[in-house]
Amino acid sequence: MAKPLILVCNDDGITSRGIRKLVNVVKNLGEVVVVAPDSPQSGMGHAITVGDTLRLTKNDLFGDIEAYECSGTPADCIKLAKHYVLKGKKIDLIVSGVNHGSNSSISVLYSGTMSAAIEGAIEGVPSIGFSLCDFDPSADMDHVDNYIEKVVTEALKNGLPKGIALNVNFPVKQKEPIKGIKMCRQANANWEEDFDERKDPYGRKYFWMVGNFVNHDKGEDNDEWALANNYVSIVPCQFDMTAHHAIPHLNEAWDI
């Protein structure tokens, strides 16, 4: 039987440790092709390159594994991989990450890692984004290997519901091993920003955005709770943004 074809992407760029981790785990589970950004793309959300050109360059960073670096965003990488690099082939699974930093709760919207996975779901391919809740680029991530393997194996065996991408987050490494996996909803949380105002050497003002994460959610069925309690969180995500419940309300309340 042919090995499943697994496309690997990320948003920290093709040289990051996280994507090496992911490739090293999934290369035992299928035939792997890597198409990833040539530079860090954190916080790119679901950006795509319009009105500008794209570059795609083959490289040998992963030895025998076919790999390309792309000048575009994570979503661009998925589009180029599907419609150019792997044109005509059936991609069995797209995996993105491992991101250096959490993409839980509201961060899914800002996440380049998850935009690659959601783009995959839009294109009809089962897709998973993996993130580690540790921003340190040299963070210990050996505790996640078994869980990546487990999630990828289940996805290859059972597939994913149509139009669904999984947002998988791993807790920071602790003394105790991870307790298990929880299927979760996205926690009700947001970032409240401060702006650190500074002067450049020429006397002109500039800002650093400083995010403060605020969790409003008291539930135990959400990703923030799972991660705080040393579980892997999995949130199934959809790309239909419609607030269906609001349509009858607005038709009633508004005079249109």
Place this chain on the structure above:
Amino acid sequence: MAKPLILVCNDDGITSRGIRKLVNVVKNLGEVVVVAPDSPQSGMGHAITVGDTLRLTKNDLFGDIEAYECSGTPADCIKLAKHYVLKGKKIDLIVSGVNHGSNSSISVLYSGTMSAAIEGAIEGVPSIGFSLCDFDPSADMDHVDNYIEKVVTEALKNGLPKGIALNVNFPVKQKEPIKGIKMCRQANANWEEDFDERKDPYGRKYFWMVGNFVNHDKGEDNDEWALANNYVSIVPCQFDMTAHHAIPHLNEAWDI
């Protein structure tokens, strides 16, 4: 009674015709402050600036109206406006646009215009993105004035459900006047890309991404149907990406 405070943003940049159109309509409905990107940000999705600095410069493009151009993304503009420019003030409404080009159906995910509105909703402010289904930067948009005024007036009067941003799209100008407004769900459609491969003057390969819009939706309750039938479409959008229906399914189907 104090006038409502209306924050205006967009993604085509502060010099575009669309934002002038929007300012010209809403300045009659409240006190207006503009914070918009200093350059085009189309297709930026929900990108934010992390790991880099931001600039914010006051300008006089709108005469007496307080206006700033920002080096960041549309979502950055909203964050800077709320937490720096208008810190401590209650923003009654955020409006974004008028975008030169459709943001209906799946394009909501790629849209910088809608990322400003969705960021507003995340921050707890009633927010609306406006887009015209015409990419021509000099497109006729006088047929939308009354509809912007109508939607903004209703939003100021009745508010919006918590956590909801409206995605408002206007049909291309036709001989017949617009038929009315429809509350819609996001159509099931997507972009299928081709890549136009070229050589630069130095013999190196590059690509233009060429999107082909494919509408799979046969329903009459979605935004594509409304726009094709000369209605204004309004899709209420939420930022909870959870596919709630998939959680019990995955708990059942997966051995975790």
